[in-house]
Amino acid sequence: MPKNQRSAPVYLQLARGLQRRIDAGELPAGTRLPSEPELSAEFGVNRLTVRQAMAELERAASIEVRRGVGTFVRPPVTRVSITVDPRSQRVDIGSTQSVPLDGGPGREPDFDGERIVAVRPGPSGRHDQEAAAHLRCPADELSRVDTVFLQGTAAWVVNSYWLLTARLPPDLGPSDSLGNVVRRLSEAMGITLEYDWRAFSAVGADVDDADTLGVPTGSPLLVREGVSCDATGAPVLYVRRRIRGESARFVLRFRDGAETGPCP
Amino acid sequence: MPKNQRSAPVYLQLARGLQRRIDAGELPAGTRLPSEPELSAEFGVNRLTVRQAMAELERAASIEVRRGVGTFVRPPVTRVSITVDPRSQRVDIGSTQSVPLDGGPGREPDFDGERIVAVRPGPSGRHDQEAAAHLRCPADELSRVDTVFLQGTAAWVVNSYWLLTARLPPDLGPSDSLGNVVRRLSEAMGITLEYDWRAFSAVGADVDDADTLGVPTGSPLLVREGVSCDATGAPVLYVRRRIRGESARFVLRFRDGAETGPCP
DNA sequence: CAGTGGTCTAGACCACAAT
């Protein structure tokens, strides 16, 4: 319906054709597609062109490519819902959820929780400026703490905290693990943290996050960021969480009672 | 820091190298990168390898590739914030915002608003099952209304509504435009719609949405979906909005007063 | 081992934007 000039590139035609067959149920979830050489021969195009089409579908999360094995039609995504009551403020939105990672059976979680991967005093990256603006202080007075939420060996959330270096607990270090880092920080600072604001947005994974999360660059991530403040309202902590797009969804409920239909 | 087996592919080394120089401010926003043949010669690799690296950075939204012109370092994203008061329920979260599209100067909006692009009675796609589950009715009794939010000629939101075909206003059709479609539907049904729930998640653009929004397949989209119900609490309308990731962010404020620091 | 997808090369033609 939308754009339609001249003829679309071959790889797009191929991708759309396959996508259509997937949508129609003609290629149900789990189906193995023909191998790249086979498709290449079948459609009379170069293997690279086939690969380009496959890359489209993979980015659209329609197929899963397994090296050395084959490519398969993906099942529809199932997300974990993290429910938020819009009336009760200061609820800790989705801080300690345990989430079943997709990818099927056979995953034995050997560790669940938040793990610190880096503590960097001083400016050290792309988001320091924003953090400084949100916390209304110079960027060079801030430290950044990076953590991941693990389930088993796989990370499903990467997390960055910014706070004044002066407030950073000295005993905090990499490979320090387990438990709620926010609570840890809050106790170390002797402050009760309150929510100021939280925001939701979507970004593509940058090269680093993609690496940490084990997803391709540009993969959709759900970002939840915000500022926490002390009892006087002074901003103390800026948090920026990047969650694998397929993993979670935040839900706001507006009606009372146990209105539990087949909701999210 | 994370993964590090053997040596990374050339295209990744190249991409990371450039990304590092961008992050360091060595290649400020707006800088034009050398052309593909130039980079190809400079690093002694094939042009396709260079292109693969470029594709990585483009998916990471670090660079912008302009056909026939060149590739340029992107400025940091600036989002429009759509603020939500978590205490006031049933507020219409971000329904009628007008948003300045990125991409620089020279865009004269000739039309802003919601425009219907398709009205399809009966099952017609991938999300019909979910819609039916949310509305607790058979999928073949539902109709789907697709709309886009335009600014000028560019779409920044694609929207799908599901409701009982029996409730669909007969005078609703494609190229029907302007105004708030939800209000229109609500009036036609003679029902006051209330929020049941709304959820936020991130997905990659599928082939269709990518086409409509003019973004590459797999681009991060912020999804806001939910169910509206009538006064008795019966689910009536399921909405699924896909918003270009770079365009918007939803903000929840938890503190009272005019706490307007350099917030989101 | 054979088959799969992942990377890379060399070369070609095209559509597009600026001049």
Added chain:
DNA sequence: TTGTGGTCTAGACCACTGG
């Protein structure tokens, strides 16, 4: 017209997975 990025080919070697 020139130079840019977009598509496509033919062929090669590799790393991984499974039996």
